Amino acid sequence: MLCVKFYFSGSKYTLWNGRIDKACIFKRLDRILVNQEFLDLFPPSEVQHLIRQGSDHAPLHMSNSDEVPTVKPFRFTxxxxxxxxxxxxxxxxxxxxxxxxxxxxxxxxxxxxxxxxxxxxxxxFGNFFQQIATLEYIIKLREVQLQINPSVDNRAELSKVEMDLIKYVRLEEDFWWQKAGISGSKKET
Incomplete structure (x- = not known):
């Protein structure tokens, strides 16, 4: 059996029970499992612990470090x-x-x-993809602050940034609905 340790970025913990003060629990539970064939196809892969948005678990994102961001021209949205x-x-x-x-x-x-x-x-609006990335980074920092000091003030700061993120995620959602060419109300599904 092959055991490979992927280096990760983001929060050290992938689970938070949502509580503060003495009832607060942070753990690293979630992992990425791959086989040798995967490693042969994607050798420079890395894991990122994303922010916990709407869940007590942090989603894991595995990406190839060879990805290059592209700049797109203005499109009406x-x-x-x-x-x-x-x-x-x-x-x-x-x-x-x-x-x-x-x-x-x-x-x-x-x-x-x-x-x-x-x-x-x-x-x-700025580049809302970049705004989302920035807010996710700020949330990661706020999560670390909450892990160090699970206080009401740190929880409030985290909640404020999460609300800003929700606004930009909705813009992104509208963008992708339009790009997909889906008509009708997306709220019905």
């Missing part, structure tokens, strides 16, 4: 239109005193709106 400033941004940038061919005028207006929405989206 439906959640932009739900923001209170959206309509004003579009109206202000649609106005153009361009005189000439109607198709060129439309092209110029669309380009202006796209540029304005792209800039505005970065200012208001």
């Amino acid at each position: 439906n959640f932009l239109s739900k923001h209170k400033q959206f309509k004003k941004i579009v109206e202000d940038n649609w106005k153009d005193d361009f005189v000439g061919n109607s198709f060129i005028e439309l092209h110029v207006k669309l380009k202006n709106v796209k540029r304005a929405l792209s800039t505005w989206s970065k200012e208001v």
